[in-house]
Amino acid sequence: MKPKILITAANGNTGFPAAKELLTLGFPVRAFVRNANSKKAKELKHLGAEIFIGDMCDIRDVRKALEGIQRTYFVPTYPNILFQGATFATVVDELKLEHVVLLTQWLSSHVHPSIYTKEHALVDTIFKRSTSNLTILNPGLFAFPYVMTPHPLTQFGMFPDFGKNAPPSSEDIGLVAAHILKAPKNHVNQIYRITGKELLSAAQMAATIEKVIGRKITVSQLSDKMITKVLKAYKYPKMDISQIPYYINEGRLGTWENNAPTTVVQDIVGKEADDFETIIRKLLVPQSITKQTLKNKLKAIAFMIKAMLTSPLNIKHFEKQQHLPEFKNTIFSSQSKGWRKTHT
Incomplete structure (x- = not known):
């Protein structure tokens, strides 16, 4: 049994x-x-x-x-x-x-x-x-954060630059977990870096999204301040919003491309990891805002006005309000010799 x-x-x-x-x-x-x-x-x-x-x-x-x-x-x-x-x-x-x-x-x-x-x-x-x-x-940065702002992405072609990445699909991560649990003997004390099929630049990801939705996509260098304004306008939890700029900055330092791509999905599940186009079609195409219509353009304009009028999240002030522990001399993972030693 x-x-x-x-x-x-x-x-x-x-x-x-x-x-x-x-x-x-x-x-x-x-x-x-x-x-x-x-x-x-x-x-x-x-x-x-x-x-x-x-x-x-x-x-x-x-x-x-x-x-x-x-x-x-x-x-x-x-x-x-x-x-x-x-x-x-x-x-x-x-x-x-x-x-x-x-x-x-x-x-x-x-x-x-x-x-x-x-x-x-x-x-x-x-x-x-x-x-x-x-x-x-x-796994590193999942694929879904790339489509967290569908109005500016699909209607104005604004794609944020998170650095190079081989973003894994959530489905592949779940499949790897399932197949390890199916027969765990050979996976004891193992650590697996799950990635998508290919390492891509922001420009390459933008070109893929262009192909999927049929409109020009331009890579945008958004400030941390602007990112928090847009995410607040979408009403994402403030706690999550406060952490996202840290991860975007990690990407700009090259952290997501470190040791990517891997063959973990192929090795454990027996299928190729999902490519970025497959992931984007699953995440973006079902959303009604993706369609290039006048109604959707007006919705996107209204959203961008809302975002412009939204106050940015003061991350340090918010973290202090939440009584989070304060650490001195924090350092991004890619800047840490100890982290690089165990993650290469």
Whole structure:
């Protein structure tokens, strides 16, 4: 009998494809979700998954979710990475699971300016001390941030420059997790850098988007201030907005191109990693704003006026308001000798 596998954040970008793939492979799956009425949760239930509703920060829920589980894919979600990670690792260690796949971050560093990155580094350290077998997935910048601002992108052709990258698809990350959990023996204590098929410049990505949506796309060098204005206008969570400029600046330093592309998807899943065009077609084409119509142009103009009138987010002030720990002498990952030594 195949072991039951717990997938956390099963409604999410990587948890959902991981759960679907394991169900396809014939494994019993328990899907940890907050909302059982979401479209993805309903689809997983229809496919045969056991739906578990709970709070990843509540150790009582985590204990219940892991009852009878031998293997798990753990995806800490923002903004509670550290609390969720410490909670989950505590229970994993109590139960001594057969295998854990942990999703972390390519930047993972204890001295990074981003609180998210520092918390990922702490969670990594906690899990590495666990008695359970562990595999770490540390992809770089995902593909979806490139289409987080669809109005200026599709109607005005404004594409932000995040530096060179081989952005992985969320689906590929989920597939890698699923196939490791299918047969974890050869993946114990391994760390996998998951990327997309090709290393691309911003100009090459822009050319791909041109091909997909049929309009001229120009690479734009947006200031951190302007980026926060646009993201605030979209009403993204302020906590997430406060961290994004750190990651954009990492890209400009060449961090995303470090050790990219890799063959991890091919080696573990047995298929080529998704290329950028495939990813963009999935992410952008279904959005109605992509169509080149007068109505959409007017919507985009209205949005840009809104963005111009939106105040920028003062990141340092916001972080202080959130009572986040203040660190002196923080350094970007690509500027750290220690990070480069372990990530090349």
